[in-house]
Amino acid sequence: ILNVEQSPQSLHVQEGDSTNFTCSFPSSNFYALHWYRWETAKSPEALFVMTLNGDEKKKGRISATLNTKEGYSYLYIKGSQPEDSATYLCAFIRYRGGGADGLTFGKGTHLIIQP
Amino acid sequence: DVKVTQSSRYLVKRTGEKVFLECVQDMDHENMFWYRQDPGLGLRLIYFSYDVKMKEKGDIPEGYSVSREKKERFSLILESASTNQTSMYLCASSPPQPYEQYFGPGTRLTVT
Numbered sequence: 001i002l003n004v005e006q007s008p009q010s011l012h013v014q015e016g017d018s019t020n021f022t023c024s025f026p027s028s029n030f031y032a033l034h035w036y037r038w039e040t041a042k043s044p045e046a047l048f049v050m051t052l053n054g055d056e057k058k059k060g061r062i063s064a065t066l067n068t069k070e071g072y073s074y075l076y077i078k079g080s081q082p083e084d085s086a087t088y089l090c091a092f093i094r095y096r097g098g099g100a101d102g103l104t105f106g107k108g109t110h111l112i113i114q115p
Numbered sequence: 116d117v118k119v120t121q122s123s124r125y126l127v128k129r130t131g132e133k134v135f136l137e138c139v140q141d142m143d144h145e146n147m148f149w150y151r152q153d154p155g156l157g158l159r160l161i162y163f164s165y166d167v168k169m170k171e172k173g174d175i176p177e178g179y180s181v182s183r184e185k186k187e188r189f190s191l192i193l194e195s196a197s198t199n200q201t202s203m204y205l206c207a208s209s210p211p212q213p214y215e216q217y218f219g220p221g222t223r224l225t226v227t
Contacts, residue, residue: 001174032213043119043205043218044158051213089158093214100212102148102173107157 002026004092006106013080014114020076021109023090027071031095035064035075038087038108047075047088080113087111118142119219121206127225134193136222138206146209147189148216149173149181151202158205164189196226 005024013019025033032051036044048057053068061078077084087108094101122137138147148163150173160173162181170181178200182190189208193200203223207216 034213034215036216043220044216045218046215049213049215091158091216100214102160102163102171103214103216104160104174105150105158107155 002092002094002104004090004104004106006088006090006109008109009107010110010112012112012114015080015082017080018076018078019080019111020074021088021111023073023075023092023106025071025073025090025092025104026094027069029095030068030071031093031100033066033068033073033093034091034103035073036089036091038089040086044089075109077111080111082113082115085111085113119206119208119217121204121219121222123222124220125223125225127227128193128196129227130197132193132196132226134196134224134226136191136193136204136206136224138189138191138208138219139187140189140208140217141187142208142210142217143186144208144210144217145186146211146214147183148207148209149179149189149191150205150207151175152205152221153202161191196224198226200224201226 035047038044050066055066089108091103091105119140149161164183180192206219
């Protein structure tokens with residue numbers, strides 16, 4: 001089983017502050033790295049799908065970077081809002097001969113935005 | 116609007132019963148996946164399928180089997196349910212690489 005680690009496990013942030021968290025994954029046989037947002041009572045939804053070293057993606061106030069050589073990705077949230085409260089998951093996909101393997105998820109970072 | 120549906124939101128079964136969890140997607144996706152989610156353990160992949168009648172083991176396939184007879188449907192089977200299979204089960208589908216997942220609403224299974 002692959003080791004995909006997310007830190008911190010949980011985070012309390014004041015509304016309006018910016019924050020970031022980390023996903024670390026194996027630095028070999030990289031295929032793709034995904035970020036998902038999982039709100040309470042809903043299904044996880046994809047935020048970013050990243051495939052190239054140095055990738056930077058942005059969606060509104062949320063952005064992500066990717067370093068495949070050292071095996072980490074950062075997710076940034078600028079000017080946190082209460083609706084950003086959710087669990088953020090990263091998922092690593094390993095390359096294997098002929099294509100990709102299944103997804104291995106980290107345990108997530110649980111983000112709570114305090115008004 | 117993309118849609119993945121699961122047959123039940125809540126299910127209660129007895130130990131030893133055979134349990135079928137059904138997942139249907141309407142996006143014509145080739146790939147389908149079954150996960151379970153447990154507190155402190157996160158989402159773990161049970162089985163996935165890249166095509167009709169094809170299946171591959173994920174990280175925790177023991178005690179489970181799957182069936183994919185049609186492209187839109189992927190079933191998870193618990194041959195003889197046990198209490199340690201009490202969990203939230205999530206189905207997902209994805210287009211070809213890089214496999215962005217579209218999740219269903221989940222089935223909370225309790226085995227007593």
